[in-house]
Amino acid sequence: MSNETPIIRLVDLYKAFGEHLVLDGLNLEVPRGKLTTIIGRSGGGKSVLLKHIIGLIRPDRGQVLVDETDITQLGQRELNEIRKKFAMLFQGAALFDSLSVFDNVAFPLREKSNFNEAEINFKVLEVLEQVGLTGMEQKYPSELSGGMRKRAGLARALVLGPEIMLFDEPTTGLDPLLARTIHDLILETQHRYRFTAVMVSHEIPEIFGISDYVAMLLDGKIVEMAPPAQFVRTQNPAIQEFINGGKPECVSSESESVQEARRP
Amino acid sequence: MIIATVTHWGAITLRVVREMGRMTLFLMQTIMWLGRPPFRFRQLLKQMHFIGVKSLFVIVLTGIFTGMVLGLQGYYSLRKFGAEALLGSAVALSMIRELGPVLSALMVTGRAGSAMTAEIGLMRITEQIDALDTMAISPMQYLVAPKVLAGVLVLPLLVSIFDVIGIYGGYLVGVKLLGISSGGYTASMVSAVEWKDVYGGILKALSFGLIVTWVCTYKGYHTSMSAEGLGKATTEAVVLASVLVLIWDYFLTSVLL
Numbered sequence: 001m002s003n004e005t006p007i008i009r010l011v012d013l014y015k016a017f018g019e020h021l022v023l024d025g026l027n028l029e030v031p032r033g034k035l036t037t038i039i040g041r042s043g044g045g046k047s048v049l050l051k052h053i054i055g056l057i058r059p060d061r062g063q064v065l066v067d068e069t070d071i072t073q074l075g076q077r078e079l080n081e082i083r084k085k086f087a088m089l090f091q092g093a094a095l096f097d098s099l100s101v102f103d104n105v106a107f108p109l110r111e112k113s114n115f116n117e118a119e120i121n122f123k124v125l126e127v128l129e130q131v132g133l134t135g136m137e138q139k140y141p142s143e144l145s146g147g148m149r150k151r152a153g154l155a156r157a158l159v160l161g162p163e164i165m166l167f168d169e170p171t172t173g174l175d176p177l178l179a180r181t182i183h184d185l186i187l188e189t190q191h192r193y194r195f196t197a198v199m200v201s202h203e204i205p206e207i208f209g210i211s212d213y214v215a216m217l218l219d220g221k222i223v224e225m226a227p228p229a230q231f232v233r234t235q236n237p238a239i240q241e242f243i244n245g246g247k248p249e250c251v252s253s254e255s256e257s258v259q260e261a262r263r264p
Numbered sequence: 265m266i267i268a269t270v271t272h273w274g275a276i277t278l279r280v281v282r283e284m285g286r287m288t289l290f291l292m293q294t295i296m297w298l299g300r301p302p303f304r305f306r307q308l309l310k311q312m313h314f315i316g317v318k319s320l321f322v323i324v325l326t327g328i329f330t331g332m333v334l335g336l337q338g339y340y341s342l343r344k345f346g347a348e349a350l351l352g353s354a355v356a357l358s359m360i361r362e363l364g365p366v367l368s369a370l371m372v373t374g375r376a377g378s379a380m381t382a383e384i385g386l387m388r389i390t391e392q393i394d395a396l397d398t399m400a401i402s403p404m405q406y407l408v409a410p411k412v413l414a415g416v417l418v419l420p421l422l423v424s425i426f427d428v429i430g431i432y433g434g435y436l437v438g439v440k441l442l443g444i445s446s447g448g449y450t451a452s453m454v455s456a457v458e459w460k461d462v463y464g465g466i467l468k469a470l471s472f473g474l475i476v477t478w479v480c481t482y483k484g485y486h487t488s489m490s491a492e493g494l495g496k497a498t499t500e501a502v503v504l505a506s507v508l509v510l511i512w513d514y515f516l517t518s519v520l521l
Contacts, residue, residue, distance in 0.1 A: 056394050080400035087398070094395035097386075108399050 005068070007032040007164060007196050008053055013062035015048060022048050023059065024220030035190055035197040036225075037207045039242070040217030046200040047091070049217065050166050053198065054086050055079050066164075084112070087162035091169050093153030095141040101128070102137035105155045112160060123159060130192070131155045131185060147178040151185070158189060165190075167199040171206075179203060183210050204243050208232060216242070290482050294412050297405040304410055311414035315376045315477075319422060322371050327426040330363055331355060331433025338434070339442050348438075352449035353456030355434030356427075360457060360465045364427040365419075366513055369472035372419060373505045377480035380411055381501040384484030385494045393485075408481045415477030416470055423469040464520040471516065472509050479505040 006029035015023040022045035030036050040046050051057040052064055055071050063070045071082055095104050105124045109115055115123065128134055131151040141149060150170060157165060170186065171179035183203070187210050190197055201207050208214065208228040215225035216239050224234050232243065338354045384407060387393050396403045431453070439446045483501035487493050 051394070054398050056397055076402070083398060083400040088395070090391045090395060092390050094391040096392055096395075097390075111399065111401055 005032070006030055007067060008198070009063070009065040009068075010049075010052070011063040011065065013049075013052060013064070014060045015045075015052070015057065016060060021220060023052070023062075026062070026217075026221050028215060028222045028225070030196060030198055031213065032196055033194060034212035035187075035199065035210065036213040036215060037199045037201050037211040038215045038217055038222075039201060039204065039207065041242075042202070044217055045220060046217055047168055050088075050168055050198065050200050054083060054088060054166060084160075085163040086166065087157035087160065087164075088166040089150070089153050089157050089168065089170055091172055093141075093149040095144075095149060095152055095156070097141055099140075100137065101133065101139050101141070101144070101152050101155075104141070104152060105159055108156065108160050124155075127155045127159050128152075130158070130189065146173050147182065150174070150182055154182075154185065154189070158193060161193060162195055164196045164198070167197060167201075169200055169202065171201065171203055179206065183207075186210065204245075286486070287478070287482055290408075290485070291478055293404050294409050294478070294481075297402060297409045298413060300405065304406065307406065307410035308414055311410045312418050314379075315372060315411075315414050316418035316422060319372055319375050320425070322375055323368060323422050323426050324429055326367055326371055327364075327429035328433040330367060330426075331359065331430030331435075332437045334358060334363070334430070335434035335437030335442075339438055339444070348442075348444050349448040350452050350456075351434065351438045351444055352431075352451070352453035355438070356431050356453040356457050357461060359427045359430040359434075360461050362513070362517070364423045364430060365465050365468035365472055366509065368419065368423045368426045368469065369476055369509045370506055372415075372422065372473075373476045373480070373502055373509070376415075377476050377505055378498050378502050380477065380480040381484040381487075381498045382494065384408070384481055385487035385497050388485065388487050389489055389491075389494060403485075408485065411481050412474065412477040415473040417473070419473030419476070420466050420469040423465060427465065460520075464516075467520070468513065468516055471512060475508050475512060476505045479508060 008028075008030035010026055010028040013023045013026040014021075026049065028038075028049075038046055038049065048057060052059055053066075055064070055074075058072055062072070064072050066082055066085065069082060071079055074082065095101075096107065099107065102124055105128060106120050109120045109123060113120075125134075125137070128137065131154050133148065133151050133155060136144070136148065136152070141152070144152065154170075167186065171182050174182060183206060186197070186199070199207070199211070208231070211228055213225055214228050214231040215222050216231075216236075217223075218238055224231065224236055224239055226234070231239075234240065334355045335351065338351050339348055342348050342350055342354065384393075387407070393403045393407070396406055435446075435449055438444050439449050480501045483497045483504070487497040
C-alpha cells in the first residue's frame with residue numbers, strides 16, 4: 001500500500017459504558033510510518049480509543065479500518081491475523097509475572113514464530129540490548145523498577161518487528177529523567193524498526209519534541225490534529241488551556257525549540 | 265411501593281439470569297478452546313501439579329481425620345445395636361459416596377480455586393490478559409482451558425487418595441484403638457461396597473472438578489478493575505463454588521442412588 005494512505009482510520013466511532021458516552025462520533029486518520037500522539041484529559045477515553053484500534057474493545061457504532069480492513073466486523077480468527085501487525089506497550093508494561101524477563105521477551109517468538117531456541121536466544125538478547133536491559137535476562141518482573149519494566153515491555157513488543165506500535169502512557173509513574181530516556185528509546189526504536197506509532201500521553205511539552213503529529217481528544221472527539229509546531233499555535237481555547245496547564249495564554253517558542261533540538 | 269418492590273426483584277432476577285448466561289457461555293468457550301490446537305501440555309502439567317500435587321498435604325490431613333472421626337462416631341452409634349462389626353462398611357461407604365468427593369472439592373476450592381481466581385484476576389487488572397489478546401493468543405485457551413481440564417483430571421485422583429486415607433483412618437480408630445477385629449472391618453467393607461459406589465464417587469469428583477475450576481476461573485476473568493474487586497471476586501468464587509458443589513452433590517446423589 002502506498003505511503004500516502006493512512007494505515008489506520010477510525011470512522012465515526014461511538015462507545016458508551018453504561019450511561020457514560022466515552023467516544024462520541026470520533027474520526028481519526030493515523031499516517032503511515034509516523035508517530036502520532038493523542039493527548040487529552042485523564043479518564044477522557046484515550047486508553048479506550050487505543051484499545052479500539054487493536055480490537056480489545058468493540059465500538060457500539062463506527063468503523064476501525066486497519067489497512068482498509070474493518071476490524072470491527074471480523075471474527076476472532078481474522079482479528080488475530082490482523083493483530084500480527086500490532087504490538088502494544090501497556091501502561092504498567094503488563095509483563096507476565098510468572099516468567100523471567102528473557103521468557104517474557106521470548107514469549108511472542110515461541111508462540112508466533114518458527115524460530116528454533118538458538119535463534120530465539122539470539123533475537124531476545126539483541127532486542128534486550130537495544131532497550132538497555134543486558135544482564136537482566138533472568139530477573140523477574142517483580143524485581144524490576146518501573147523504568148526497567150517499561151523497557152522489558154518495549155522489548156517484548158518489538159521482538160516480532162511489528163508494523164504498528166501502540167503506546168499507552170509509556171512514561172506514567174516515571175520521574176522526568178526516566179521519562180525522557182523512555183521517550184528517546186521510543187524515538188530511537190521507531191527509527192530503527194520504522195513502525196507506525198500511536199501514543200497516548202500526558203507529557204506536555206515533551207511529546208511535542210518527539211511526535212510527528214499531535215491529536216487532541218476532547219469530549220469523545222478528536223478536535224485537532226496537526227504537526228506539533230502547528231498544533232501549539234491552534235486558536236482553540238480549550239486546547240490552549242490544556243497545553244498551558246490551565247493558563248489560557250499562547251505557547252512560547254520554547255516547545256518549538258525543544259522540537260528542533262530533539263528531532264533527528 | 266408495589267412497583268418499587270417489583271422493580272427491585274426484577275433487577276435482581278435479571279442480574280442473576282445474565283450472570284448465569286455469561287457463565288454458561290464462558291464454559292462453552294472453554295470447551296471449544298480445549299478442542300483447538302495448539303494443545304498446551306506444558307500448561308496442563310503445570311496446572312495439574314498446582315491443583316494436584318500441591319493439594320496433597322491438605323487432602324491427606326483432612327482425609328485421615330475425617331476417617332478417624334467417622335470411625336469414632338460410627339463405633340459408638342453401631343454399638344447401640346451391637347453392630348460394631350459393620351464399622352468398615354459404614355466408614356467406606358460414607359467416604360466413597362459422599363465425604364471423599366465433597367470434602368476434597370471443598371479443600372481444592374479453598375486451596376487452589378481461590379489462588380486461581382486471584383491469579384487470573386490480577387492478570388486482568390494488570391492488563392496481562394489484554395497483552396495476551398494483543399499477541400493474538402487466546403487467554404481462554406492459554407489461561408482458562410488448562411486449569412479447567414487439570415481440575416477435571418486431578419480431582420478424581422485426589423478423591424481416590426482421600427478415600428483410601430480416610431478408610432485407613434477409620435481402621436486406625438476402630439481396630440487399633442477400639443479393638444474391633446481387623447478382618448471384620450475389612451470384610452464388612454468388601455461386602456458392602458459395590459463398584460457402583462466407586463463409579464458414583466468418581467463421577468462426582470469429575471463434575472466437582474469442573475464446577476470448582478469453572479467458577480473460580482470465571483470469577484477471576486471477570487474481576488472488576490480494582491484491588492477491592494479482586495478480593496470480592498475471590499470471596500465470591502470460593503462461596504459460589506462451594507455452594508454449587510453441595511447443591512450439585514444433592515442432585516447427583518438423588519440420581520445415582
